[in-house]
């Protein structure tokens with residue numbers, strides 16, 4: 001018993017301190033050993049975390065209540081203390097309580113859940129559109145609003161390139177999706193091959209890419225930065241090599257990028273589909 005207590009006490013303390021130490025505070029990427037969500041970067045993710053926190057508190061309360069009731073019953077009504085068992089089979093008041101209380105709890109959870117579901121589903125007043133196509137095995141981005149921007153094929157940097165540039169391997173790509181901050185971006189997601197899912201955790205976005213079907217979602221990034229995600233539908237042998245990289249820049253930088261035909265430098269970069277160039281060259285090209 002003492003041994004069990006030590007293990008439970010020890011792991012609870014270890015768990016709590018690990019949790020405190022590993023709350024994720026860097027936006028856009030997972031932190032080493034991190035728990036909980038990535039820091040939110042969009043209004044959808046902010047609301048998603050609020051709903052999660054509400055539900056989390058409720059389910060923790062339910063767990064504590066049920067465990068306490070079970071312990072009480074196990075001790076109070078154990079065989080030794082009750083040589084003659086009670087023959088009680090009904091208690092109307094208790095039945096009313098255990099019917100109505102869960103209904104109220106479900107209503108408290110369902111209202112914000114449905115509001116969020118509709119909020120993240122689609123937004124009529126989006127300001128620009130990007131199209132995301134899942135290929136076997138990379139992501140392809142296009143900008144229907146900007147004719148001069150060629151389609152972007154986004155492949156992951158290999159391990160050496162990632163190390164050389166201090167960017168996360170299997171998250172960083174040779175050509176990110178570029179969007180302006182503070183803009184409501186409509187995202188059309190589809191696939192030409194098998195099913196994929198375009199997901200960016202800090203955006204609260206995870207949208208299935210299905211051949212023959214165009215799914216719609218949206219996001220609005222608050223701050224400039226690089227945000228990572230991954231294909232989140234097991235799609236086959238190179239599923240792990242379909243990272244998502246979104247680079248959010250100021251509106252002025254975005255306009256410049258559009259004016260340069262999809263490049264941050266004056267010279268229009270080669271479309272960065274080739275994988276064999278060195279990491280520095282690849283990063284220079286995409287900047």
Ligand SMILES: [Cu+2]
Pocket residue numbers: 134195196197231232233234235239242
């Ligand atoms: Cu995929």
